Amino acid sequence: MDTTSPRLRMSILGVVVIACFVALFARLWYLQVMEAPALAVQATANRTRTVATEAPRGRIFDSKGRVIVDNRTSLIVSIDRNELKKVKNRDDLIARLADVLTANGAPIKISTIEKRLSEKKADQLQAVPIATDVTEEVIHHLSEYAEDFPAVSYERKTVRVYPYGMTASNILGYTGRITAETLKSLEPGTDPDGVSKTYQPDSIIGLAGVESTYEKELRGTPGIELVQVDSKNRPVGTESYQPPKSGNDIQLHIDIEVQIRAEQALADRLAVLRGTAQKDGTKRGAPAGSVVVLDPRDGGVVALASEPSYDPQEFANGISQERYLQLQNVNGASALIDRSISGQYAPGSTFKLVTATAALSNGLIDGNSSIYDDGVYKVGNPVQEFKNSGDQKNGNINVVRALTVSSDVYFYWLGDRMDGTTLIQDSATAYGFDKKTGIDLPNESAGYVLTKAEKKALHNKYPDAYPNGDWYTGDNVQLAVGQNVVVVTPLQIARAYAAFANGGTVYQPHVVWKILKPNSTPSKPDDVLRVIDPVVTSTVTLPPDVRGPIESGLEGVTGGAGTAASAFAGFDLSAFPVVGKTGTAQVDGKADTSLFASYGPGNSPKWVVTAVMEESGFGAEASGEVTRHIYELLANQALTGAGTATTGTRD
Amino acid sequence: MLPQSISSRASNRSRRDPTAPLRHVDPVLLVCVGILAVVGLVAVYSATRGPGPDFSKSYLVKQTIFMVIGAGAFGVFAAVDYRKLHDWAWAFYGFTTFLLVLVISPFGSQSHGAQSWFALGPFQLQPAEFTKLSLIGALAFLLSEFRGDIDLRRLVALLATAGLPMALIMLQPDLGETLILVAMTMAILLVGGLPTKYIAVLTIVGVIGVVGALNSPLLAEYQRNRLTAFVNPNDKSNAALYNIEQSQQAIANGRITGQGLFDGPQTKLGFVPEQQTDFIFTAVAEQFGFIGSATVLLLYGLLCYRIWRIAQVSKDSFGTYICVGVLVMFAFSAFENVGMAMGIMPVTGIPLLLISAGGSSTITAFAALGLVLNVHMRRFQ
Structure with missing residues (x-):
């Protein structure tokens, strides 16, 4: 057999080329059909960032339907102390911030800001609230001139309101930012639609009283926005958005x-x-x-x-x-x-x-x-x-x-x-x-x-x-x-x-009477999700x-x-x-x-x-x-x- | 080959001449080229328009211009009898080799660590692309002269002819282009009747050469990493893996039917680097899925089959060698480019011909296909 025959040599070349294409097809099938689900998960994680918005917590009513824990929106201006250390004209920045706050209906002294900055906080990493309940004008100004206010941030938070002040504080408890350990161990509840009320590092949780024992009910379903980002991590659009939903209201036996x-x-x-x-x-x-x-x-x-x-x-x-x-x-x-x-x-x-x-x-x-x-x-x-x-x-x-x-x-x-x-x-x-x-x-x-x-x-x-x-x-x-x-x-x-x-009859004492729907009217029977039945422990x-x-x-x-x-x-x-x-x-x-x-x-x-x-x-x-x-x-x-x-x- | 009598008889009848070149255009080849070129334009546009809302059309416009120029080159290289080009082969070879010298002189420009192009206003000229065609011409010339009788002296001449541009390109350095030249040379020598023992020796020398090149000081650390990344896909310390990971995710994201035109998130958001050139296949695969990308590969395969067939029906060996060179140029660049995007070949920046953005490569590809058609059209003359 003539091993230099052009026909043979052409055939060898053809086989090599075919082999290359077969390899490509095999790999393509593997990637797009067999491995696609696993790789797609990685791809989604790569190109999206999750932005969570805390939802309002459920309200708390007394046995006669009076609101004893409510929510309101609060505009808060904070300073990140770690960021502030990097700012060149630190004193200048604080003076400007005081001016803006004072000029826009939230008067504050430089010394007050300094005092708040020097306060020892349980969580040193948390931004320090400098002024709470500031006016919309302050926020407008700060967002417009954001570059002039490094380390200064503002946020719109729903905060707890207690119409009866200190009354029943031992029962109601209080809320606060979740700790890193709690974040790891806390099992989130689900809302009436079955959506998980996931926690984020800055989530607010009940730390005492019924705020704590009924955390799973009271916590709202956070708004989860899956933001598409480009390769430089700049947001370019929204992949999915689940709006925040208020938590369940609860009604107490408390009068x-x-x-x-x-x-x-x-x-x-x-x-x-x-x-x-x-x-x-x-x-x-x-x-x-x-x-x-x-x-x-x-x-x-x-x-x-x-x-x-x-x-x-x-x-x-x-x-x-x-x-x-x-x-x-x-x-x-x-x-x-x-x-x-x-x-x-x-x-x-x-x-x-x-x-x-x-x-x-x-x-x-x-x-x-x-x-x-x-x-x-x-x-x-x-x-x-x-x-x-x-x-x-x-x-x-x-x-x-x-x-x-x-x-x-x-x-x-x-x-x-x-x-x-x-x-x-x-x-x-x-x-x-x-x-x-x-x-x-x-x-x-x-x-x-x-x-x-x-x-x-x-x-x-x-x-x-x-x-x-x-x-x-x-x-x-x-x-x-x-x-x-x-x-x-x-x-x-x-x-x-x-x-x-x-x-x-020896009953188990109960503070909470009923679990109500979010934004409920306590007198409406339809708004009752469930009633906590009395439990007999002994006789x-x-x-x-x-x-x-x-x-x-x-x-x-x-x-x-x-x-x-x-x-x-x-x-x-x-x-x-x-x-x-x-x-x-x-x-x-x-x-x-x-x-x-x-x-x-x-x-x-x-x-x-x-x-x-x-x-x-x-x-x-x-x-x-x-x-x-x-x-x-x-x-x-x-x-x-x-x-x-x-x-x-x-x- | 057809009996001599038919062709001699045909030459007497010019008006209804059955051997006339235009009667023997290969429609399959034309259709393949046309579809691939359109897919290329769409892919380049989708990979470069950005996330919007102000979509960039600059790459689309440029690539369209190149395609038009390429179509012109295709016409010219198909129209002029390739046997006349025979005599120009050395001139062309000499000219592109001169450009390769010039490009590594201060006249050339550098990017991505390789001095490989001339800046011509808004356009970039990459002489290595044209070298592919000129080397095909020179080798085909030599081999057709040798008529299958290759001794050691002739082999040295052939290797010198191929080695000179390879060496110059390695000085840029551009390993991808060099590898294509190696593959083309090997194929042409194979079909050109190189004795089997020489082929064996050359293969061994080639393997040693590749290993040597990988360890040579010509390549920077990052270049070596890119080339070897595909061997150890789990080596997290290798930064080059990021590109391959991103491109494989984008391809996988296409699934079977694709995300739809302009709806490939990885493509749209710029996660895959160099997507309009080296990683253009990811744009096709993410947007059109397995169905779309397999079709593109099939078209490529069909194109290669046609070229392979034309190599066999060529009237003379010069035409055969040209076709073999062009066949390997297409097949190898497809294998290397697509294989790299899918993580089974080393990362070397070579274009997917007809689809990747780029003037020099597009024009060269069209011209090369023009030559192939040329051989096909004149197989009875």
């Missing part, structure tokens, strides 16, 4: 009127008591306190007051570190703690409800079982003496009388008789103590009701903090009057009394022979012979019977914790009101007074129909 009254009454009473001396001469610090108003019929939280408190508005545009520290020490107490759910106190005599229930339902006593109260109860060997408060002698008393006059001796006796059992602890558990209530607010405390075994375990675990691991009769005696081995939150007390009031068995004597005893408390008679002097108890129990818990070296737990009206309870006030003295004189002020409003609502729900009946 803002009751809330205002509770906060006012509490703050006023603390202020009156602060610095005065209680009966034994100890000075009252009266730094803090809380009030819980529950609806015993479903566990709805009508009011939740905690003193001292803060203004959530202060957090809306970023709070200064200095102010944050101030809020942690108002009259010696932190304003940032909601004492109604996280404060832990010895319940004192309010706990006698639990002890009486345990004794009556286990047949230790009946309503007529009497002992002679000479003011002192002796137990053990060597003998240990337990006295009534103020060494009071009550004579021959049964459980009804013992509750009304708050005889400790009677309950010491019950504690003694139940020593060696866990009857009191079991009753406490049934009433919902010793564990979190599960309220829809963050940072709740659980409290504790120790048993013999738990005390031992605590001692073994922390021998220094609990030097004595043995359970003495004295422990059970103290437990019976809510001292020493029992710690509760004000909300737990309220829930226990709510259970007693409704006949034994207390309260047959008439158990409930009857206790009820009689508590009814007497606000009456003539009762421990809260002074607080309710002049209150029309016949029209609106208030059933309750005072408590005075001893605190070493300080004035007593004053407690009052109650419900009303006695015949068909609609409200449970409890107050707990630190270093404030006797139950009646502090908490009883506060509670009475609240009942005045509630009685007025109940009797005159004032403030009747406009959102449909709750009965």
Whole structure:
């Protein structure tokens, strides 16, 4: 065969050329058909940038449809401090900015700008707001002469408005910029259309209160614009745009009127008591306190007051570190703690409800079982003496009388008789103590009701903090009057009394009542996305022979012979019977914790009101007074129909 | 080849002469060229009009001018009997070689690290493009003279003829054009009857030469990176990969049916570099998809097939060698250019003939095709 034959050589050339084209076709098929989906994703990522706009958060209504958290648009001028460092004529820039702001209806001094710039912020990278709520003219000027104002930025933000100011701040919480860690871990919610409410590095999230627990509902769906950019990252068009959508509105069980009254009454009473001396001469610090108003019929939280408190508005545009520290020490107490759910106190005599229930339902006593109260109860060997408060002698008393006059001796006796059992602890558990209530607010405390075994375990675990691991009769005696081995939150007390009031059902307290559509009208049934149903966590068995004597005893408390008679002097108890129990818990070296737990009206309870006030003295004189002020409003609502729900009946 | 009797008889009848050149125009070749040229204009315009709204037409206008000039060159190179051009082959070779010397002198201009063009007002003249055609002519001349009898001395003459312009182009440096010249030379020598042993030796020398060129100081670091990027597509440190990635994404983005004319986002937004020239195929592929780009490749293949066929039906070996040269010029530039855009060939800046923007390459391509048609038309004379 002639290997130089032109025909052969032409064929070889043809085969080579064909091979080249086959390779091209194969690669083209691979790229455009087989690999296209994967490569297209890369390509889209390459040529688009996502620009997110925060959507307004949902509004918050009270139980009667009043807006208690709203939104408005705020124009904010900020300076980026890192950018400012790069600016040559820094002082000149600040002077010009002050001039522009002042000339356009937002007067500001250079020194004020400098002061804001020097403030220490929690987030150093965040631009510092220099002026909030500036006029449109300022924005016009700044955008027109943008080149003259490096490091200066402006933005249109929807910010939270609180029509009732500081009211209910402990419930509502506040919002703030998401942190880098939260951004990584937070699972976004979805809106009613199923669109994910994604977070961006500058997203605003709820940081406390219902703003935090209902973040997934309240957060709006951010507007997402997929901006097409060219190879030099200049925007050239919009690939897709999803407009921002407001978050879901929510409606609370809170009655803002009751809330205002509770906060006012509490703050006023603390202020009156602060610095005065209680009966034994100890000075009252009266730094803090809380009030819980529950609806015993479903566990709805009508009011939740905690003193001292803060203004959530202060957090809306970023709070200064200095102010944050101030809020942690108002009259010696932190304003940032909601004492109604996280404060832990010895319940004192309010706990006698639990002890009486345990004794009556286990047949230790009946309503007529009497002992002679000479003011002192002796137990053990060597003998240990337990006295009534103020060494009071009550004579021959049964459980009804013992509750009304708050005889400790009677309950010491019950504690003694139940020593060696866990009857009191079991009753406490049934009433919902010793564990979190599960309220829809963050940072709740659980409290504790120790048993013999738990005390031992605590001692073994922390021998220094609990030097004595043995359970003495004295422990059970103290437990019976809510001292020493029992710690509760004000909300737990309220829930226990709510259970007693409704006949034994222990509800999970709920602040939020309904989830509504975005931009809803609370009175429209169509706008309700869902109602948060009451949740029963446990029940207390309260047959008439158990409930009857206790009820009689508590009814007497606000009456003539009762421990809260002074607080309710002049209150029309016949029209609106208030059933309750005072408590005075001893605190070493300080004035007593004053407690009052109650419900009303006695015949068909609609409200449970409890107050707990630190270093404030006797139950009646502090908490009883506060509670009475609240009942005045509630009685007025109940009797005159004032403030009747406009959102449909709750009965 | 047709029997001698027919052609001699035909020469006596001038009015209805069945051997007359115009009776033997290859319509398939003309149609392929026409469609590819139109696709080229559309592709160049879509790649250069910008994201708007003020669309730039400057490249479109320029490329249209080049196509018109190219069509003129096509006519001239088809009309004048290629056997007369035989005598001008050396003059043409000499002239383009002189230009190659001139371009690396201070008269030439530089861009992208290569001194490869003359500035002529708004236009740029790239002598290396014309060299492709002149080398075809010179080699075809020599081989047709040698009549398949090639000894070592003649081989040296052939290699010297091809080597001189290659060396000058490597001085610019422009590896892509050099590689095309190498491929064309190899093909012409193959068909020209070079003994198999020489082919084997030349192949080995060629491989060594390519490896040597890649490591020679003539190439800057970035140029070497470009050339070797396709071998290691996952080497993130190689900046040249960005271009290949972008171009492959743009091609993939076309999917089967394409994004539609002027709707290719990668194309529109300028993500693919040098898109009107080196990466013109991405514009076609993104906008017209697999269907469109495969059709363009098919047209290219059909064009190559026609040239290959004309090489075989040529009346003389001079015509055959010309066609072989032009065939490889088209096939190789398509393979290299499209292969580079798809990441299977090294990044060398050579145009996709008839489609890429560029005056010198477009005019050269038309002229070369004119010559091929010339051979076809005169296969009976």
